Amino acid sequence: MKEFVVYTALRIALFLGSLALVFGLWWAVAGEVPVLWAVVIAFVMSGLGSLWLLNGPREAFAQRVQERADRAAKRFEDMKAKEDVD
Numbered sequence: 001m002k003e004f005v006v007y008t009a010l011r012i013a014l015f016l017g018s019l020a021l022v023f024g025l026w027w028a029v030a031g032e033v034p035v036l037w038a039v040v041i042a043f044v045m046s047g048l049g050s051l052w053l054l055n056g057p058r059e060a061f062a063q064r065v066q067e068r069a070d071r072a073a074k075r076f077e078d079m080k081a082k083e084d085v086d
Contacts, residue, residue, distance in 0.1 A: 003061040010054050011046070018042040018049065 019042035026033045050058075 003057065003064045007054065007057040007061045010057055011050060014049055014053065015042060015046040018045040021045075 019038065022038045022042045022045065023033055026038060
């Protein structure tokens with residue numbers, strides 16, 4: 001659960017940082033900002049940035065999910081084997 005919270009918090013922070021950057025640059029150049037376009041551009045920037053910047057936390061999260069899936073599969077197989085014995 002910790003890995004999920006860390007990764008999600010980092011994604012949100014990356015998006016907000018991208019939004020602030022896009023908003024600030026657009027405001028400095030044009031004097032007014034169409035909010036929808038700023039959000040769309042920030043969303044794309046943060047998505048692309050997360051591919052490189054958040055690789056470590058994403059891998060930790062994926063490993064945690066895989067471990068939980070393996071444990072669940074083992075429990076399922078154990079229960080299935082117990083039914084076969086009964």
